[in-house]
Amino acid sequence: MKHLLKMLDLSTDEIIEILNLADQLKYELKHGIPHPHLKGKTLGMIFQKASTRTRVSFETGMYQLGGYPLFLSSNDLQIGRGEPVQDTARVLSRYLDGIMIRTFEQKEVEDLAKYGSIPIINGLTDFCHPCQVLADLMTIREFKGSFDGLKMCFIGDGNNMANSLIVGCLKVGMKVSIACPDDYQPPKEILDFAAQYGDKFDMTNSPVQAAKGADVLITDVWASMGQEGEAEKRRKAFAGYQINDELMAQANDGAMVLHCLPAHREEEITEKVFEAHANEIFEEAENRLHAQKAVMVKLMAK
Ligand code: CP
């Protein structure tokens, strides 16, 4: 494993190794055991979109590993004025030991990896959000003990979160059901991948059908970053694609609810369900720190 660009690139073994290391790093942090695996290393963090969790967890995580994080806003970099990614990648590779990037196009992340010579970590693109899904898998295993026999149900937009959850959950052996409106399905590349898993994957436009027998229910905002101009249209298209009490009644007893955050209460999830599952949702947010530290150690501690 040289980079973390998308879940499609990871083998099941690589995912499990990251989760095991994340559990260990979480244990060590809670017990005051230092783990300076990245002493003297630097991570550049390029943000072309807003962030609370990704920025703070990478920055803190790098510090806890003994390294140094640099926050690089695209407003200040020449990349924001049109310097090609190929050149940025080759220059930054000479200063840094790794780059985390949050941007729009997946191609930009893939190009950084292609032209640079240091590990690249995808901190969210319009196509996927692998760091979030590693934290989600860590949280599911932490609460449920294992992935065996579990069903994950995603309700809403076939977006970056849906794409990464479909791939990640299928790779660790879970069943996956997704409910989305016809015009907001995940891209063909993801549906083709999922098709290999036969009846372990299904897609419907009925949230009730998707939630039947689910052990983990997950949703995300109806309008992602960059889609703010379509918010009203999306609000109409996604009416009914909400995690609420009625939907929870379809799920298995003790079903978990996760949300990558930020959440829009009374849109994709009711305040009541959100607060009833707040312990899971905020553990999930915390696990971003541990899962990303594991990724950085795997990629950069050489
Ligand atoms: N879930 C997530 O990636 O949060 P931020 O946008 O705050 O980083």
Ligand code: NVA
């Ligand atoms: N789908 C959301 C996820 C935010 C963490 C977005 O891209 O804005």
